[in-house]
Amino acid sequence: MDKRVTIVDVARHAQVSVTAVSKVLRNAYGASPAMREKVQQAIAELGYRPSAAARGLRGQTYTIGVMIPELRNLFFADVIDGINAQIGDTDYQVLIAPGCNGEKAEARVMDAMIDRSMDGLVLIAPVSSKKRLNEVARTVPTVVVGRHGSSPDYDSVTDDDVAGAALVVDHLADLGHRRIAHIEHHETDRVRLAEMPNAQRAAGYRDAMARRGLEPVIASTSYTHEGGYLGAKELLARAELPTAIFAGADVVALGALEAIAEAGLSVPGDISVAGYDNSALAAFGPVSLTSVDQDGRQMGADAARLLLDRIRDRDRRTTQVKLSPNLVVRRTTAGPASP
Amino acid sequence: MDKRVTIVDVARHAQVSVTAVSKVLRNAYGASPAMREKVQQAIAELGYRPSAAARGLRGQTYTIGVMIPELRNLFFADVIDGINAQIGDTDYQVLIAPGCNGEKAEARVMDAMIDRSMDGLVLIAPVSSKKRLNEVARTVPTVVVGRHGSSPDYDSVTDDDVAGAALVVDHLADLGHRRIAHIEHHETDRVRLAEMPNAQRAAGYRDAMARRGLEPVIASTSYTHEGGYLGAKELLARAELPTAIFAGADVVALGALEAIAEAGLSVPGDISVAGYDNSALAAFGPVSLTSVDQDGRQMGADAARLLLDRIRDRDRRTTQVKLSPNLVVRRTTAGPASP
DNA sequence: TGAGACGTGGGTAACGTTTTCCAAATGTTT
DNA sequence: AAACATTTGGAAAACGTTACCCACGTCTCA
Numbered sequence: 001m002d003k004r005v006t007i008v009d010v011a012r013h014a015q016v017s018v019t020a021v022s023k024v025l026r027n028a029y030g031a032s033p034a035m036r037e038k039v040q041q042a043i044a045e046l047g048y049r050p051s052a053a054a055r056g057l058r059g060q061t062y063t064i065g066v067m068i069p070e071l072r073n074l075f076f077a078d079v080i081d082g083i084n085a086q087i088g089d090t091d092y093q094v095l096i097a098p099g100c101n102g103e104k105a106e107a108r109v110m111d112a113m114i115d116r117s118m119d120g121l122v123l124i125a126p127v128s129s130k131k132r133l134n135e136v137a138r139t140v141p142t143v144v145v146g147r148h149g150s151s152p153d154y155d156s157v158t159d160d161d162v163a164g165a166a167l168v169v170d171h172l173a174d175l176g177h178r179r180i181a182h183i184e185h186h187e188t189d190r191v192r193l194a195e196m197p198n199a200q201r202a203a204g205y206r207d208a209m210a211r212r213g214l215e216p217v218i219a220s221t222s223y224t225h226e227g228g229y230l231g232a233k234e235l236l237a238r239a240e241l242p243t244a245i246f247a248g249a250d251v252v253a254l255g256a257l258e259a260i261a262e263a264g265l266s267v268p269g270d271i272s273v274a275g276y277d278n279s280a281l282a283a284f285g286p287v288s289l290t291s292v293d294q295d296g297r298q299m300g301a302d303a304a305r306l307l308l309d310r311i312r313d314r315d316r317r318t319t320q321v322k323l324s325p326n327l328v329v330r331r332t333t334a335g336p337a338s339p
Numbered sequence: 340m341d342k343r344v345t346i347v348d349v350a351r352h353a354q355v356s357v358t359a360v361s362k363v364l365r366n367a368y369g370a371s372p373a374m375r376e377k378v379q380q381a382i383a384e385l386g387y388r389p390s391a392a393a394r395g396l397r398g399q400t401y402t403i404g405v406m407i408p409e410l411r412n413l414f415f416a417d418v419i420d421g422i423n424a425q426i427g428d429t430d431y432q433v434l435i436a437p438g439c440n441g442e443k444a445e446a447r448v449m450d451a452m453i454d455r456s457m458d459g460l461v462l463i464a465p466v467s468s469k470k471r472l473n474e475v476a477r478t479v480p481t482v483v484v485g486r487h488g489s490s491p492d493y494d495s496v497t498d499d500d501v502a503g504a505a506l507v508v509d510h511l512a513d514l515g516h517r518r519i520a521h522i523e524h525h526e527t528d529r530v531r532l533a534e535m536p537n538a539q540r541a542a543g544y545r546d547a548m549a550r551r552g553l554e555p556v557i558a559s560t561s562y563t564h565e566g567g568y569l570g571a572k573e574l575l576a577r578a579e580l581p582t583a584i585f586a587g588a589d590v591v592a593l594g595a596l597e598a599i600a601e602a603g604l605s606v607p608g609d610i611s612v613a614g615y616d617n618s619a620l621a622a623f624g625p626v627s628l629t630s631v632d633q634d635g636r637q638m639g640a641d642a643a644r645l646l647l648d649r650i651r652d653r654d655r656r657t658t659q660v661k662l663s664p665n666l667v668v669r670r671t672t673a674g675p676a677s678p
Numbered sequence: 679t680g681a682g683a684c685g686t687g688g689g690t691a692a693c694g695t696t697t698t699c700c701a702a703a704t705g706t707t708t
Numbered sequence: 709a710a711a712c713a714t715t716t717g718g719a720a721a722a723c724g725t726t727a728c729c730c731a732c733g734t735c736t737c738a
Contacts, residue, residue: 006694017718022696032716052455053400054694056392057723063455065434071416072619080410084438093451095404095434099423112432116391116402258624280411285597286625345724356688361726371686393724396693 005048014042025050056117064307065113066096066122067106074279075296076124079145082300083122090308092119103128110136120307122300123147130191141310143303149195150320155306157321159294161197164325165204165246166211167292168274171327172244173212175335177272180209181217181242183231183252198223201248201276217242221252228255236263243271243336250275250282253289257332268334278328288331295323344387353381364389395456403646404452405435405461406445413618414635415463418484421639422461429647431458442467449475459646461639469530480649482642488534489659494645496660498633500536503664504543504585505550506631507613510666511583512551514674516611519548520556520581522570522591537562540587540615556581560591567594575602582610582675589614589621592628596671607673617667627670634662 007025011018016035023031024039031039042048052061066083068076084094095118097109106128113121118140125146126133136142137153144156165182172180182205185198193199202218209216219234221227228247235242236259247253253275260267267273275282278293302321310316346364350357355374362370363378370378381387391400405422407415423433434457436448445467452460457479464485465472475481476492483495504521511519521544524537532538541557548555558573560566567586574581575598584599586592592614599606606612614621617632641660649655 004694008694018695019697019718019720020716023717026696028696030716035717049450049454051396051694053392053395054723055696057390057396057694057725058696059723060696061392061455071410071419072413074411077410080437093448093455094437096437098419098433098435109432111388115388116400116432281623284620343724347724357725358688358690358727359686362687365726367727369686374687390724393693394726396695396724397726398693399726 078296086304162204169208228252417635425643501543508547567591
């Protein structure tokens with residue numbers, strides 16, 4: 001309950017002005033090496049730590065906010081690792097706001113971060129309207145991760161979902177499959193159709209199928225375990241059974257696997273299954289799911305780098321970084337049983 | 340880039356004093372309903388939001404910090420859900436600091452949270468010294484989750500790990516097992532031996548075995564997948580094979596399963612395996628691991644409740660909440676093959 | 679009819695920084 | 709030696725709140 005050590009205490013202890021201490025703290029111009037030395041020592045002796053609140057009132061808070069839709073998604077964890085690694089031991093601190101599912105929760109969280117005068121924001125897979133995102137980005141330096149499309153106000157980092165979907169289709173087609181079905185996340189909103197990864201994956205699937213001269217077969221559900229289960233059930237009930245299913249996400253693939261097992265079919269004997277995200281579940285031995293790997297760490301690192309750049313120079317033109325995915329082939333895909 | 344709306348703007352717009360607006364904001368005493376109404380309207384019209392930085396300089400920041408050792412652990416995600424649910428739509432915002440593995444990272448994060456004048460801290464499974472934790476708790480209201488032992492300075496919420504271990508041992512013994520081995524996290528530090536959950540689980544295992552008149556068999560590795568793999572390998576190399584293995588955590592159990600499969604043994608035919616945490620991996624169909632369930636959500640909710648109470652009254656005596664775990668029996672445990 | 683209590687409302691000094699000046703000292707060029 | 713840059717250090721005004729006061733009416737009760 002002892003009183004907090006302030007910059008005034010440090011100044012007094014070092015026998016210099018408050019201004020001088022502030023300059024040393026910020027590595028600002030106008031402090032001689034001798035003075036720096038003196039002040040550093042006083043800071044160390046008193047165990048002084050600047051108050052972020054007071055700093056925020058004037059300038060920076062040295063805080064980066066990360067908005068994430070879902071803590072349990074391991075891909076997002078990778079992104080955060082990447083951010084953290086890049087921020088490293090700069091003076092910035094990364095803080096994550098949990099539970100931002102849905103537009104309303106997102107709005108609340110973005111406001112909260114702005115209220116707290118954060119220096120920069122990383123928004124991971126936001127669903128808010130583009131208008132809202134632009135507004136936010138005009139208020140505070142912002143990088144959006146995992147959402148396609150460009151903005152004049154924020155930088156973005158995405159994975160090439162169209163290419164990723166093509167990787168899967170090509171892999172399956174090369175194995176000899178012709179009836180390759182896709183389970184997509186149902187989407188109607190126009191902007192999201194253009195910008196959300198799920199829509200891009202579906203588009204990539206259609207393109208790749210067309211290039212191969214194959215008919216697309218689509219079940220439109222949601223990116224959840226249940227969505228995968230229902231989607232696969234629907235596909236298995238059709239007249240012509242697919243010989244392979246490309247699920248838009250790993251959880252979806254797991255749901256599909258369950259439905260396939262229930263139907264008494266084997267994987268990959270009767271039907272091949274591929275997912276997307278290369279999450280820990282996909283890599284997990286007993287599952288061993290063929291999946292598309294996005295380098296989450298790299299995406300996070302790029303996002304952090306872009307953000308620091310933008311904090312330094314807010315008027316810089318925005319850039320869009322697009323990374324290339326890799327296909328990780330495991331044991332759920334193989335050639336079709338019979339032609 | 341428009342200027343921020345401040346309390347002064349609101350006051351001017353509502354034709355009242357700044358004090359009056361502040362009172363309304365904080366639901367403080369001394370504002371008539373009429374004035375409240377007027378001010379609320381001005382706030383709405385201007386879209387005013389109070390600056391957390393400025394507030395922090397004077398009093399509260401309405402921010403709760405959560406320190407978490409590892410984002411990927413699903414149990415922690417449950418705890419955070421619980422915290423978030425309890426905080427609900429109070430004015431508080433929950434912020435998580437990622438990557439706090441190790442004492443040094445923890446120190447940095449706790450400092451960062453204090454620098455940011457957070458109103459309260461939830462520390463999940465911290466490894467820092469007790470002295471440090473007490474210091475922090477004396478600076479800012481703090482609740483520690485998942486670490487046993489009591490402190491005069493912070494409240495704590497734990498699961499009864501001794502009881503949890505006993506649940507497993509009793510379950511296995513009731514099935515007829517007599518050679519029940521345990522894979523523990525190696526621990527030498529004295530305080531941690533008393534306070535960390537892993538140590539409590541090992542102690543609970545020993546007690547329960549003794550109560551049953553059984554000899555404890557322990558492999559001392561670490562709470563990781565690899566630790567489980569190596570631990571099981573070691574146990575399987577002994578003269579007398581165990582008929583059951585109680586792993587101190589689900590990841591450990593998964594590693595053990597891998598070693599067992601490699602040795603050409605079947606589960607639960609040749610050997611039973613149980614984990615701890617009832618993580619999503621344990622529940623996952625193909626794994627279906629018997630495990631001890633800690634109600635993470637409940638723990639988080641309790642922690643948040645205690646924290647809000649302590650923020651309200653800092654001099655309240657500290658309390659320790661201890662929850663009871665449940666055993667979830669799945670398909671990796673069964674009676675031993677032969678006597 | 680006073681005296682006190684109470685209900686309203688506002689003035690203003692903090693809070694701990696940063697930042698914009700400004701002054702003095704020192705160095706550098708003509 | 710004069711004129712001009714550059715370096716070094718400090719004074720003081722913000723920044724947007726809160727909280728402690730005080731002032732003014734109106735009510736209540738002896």
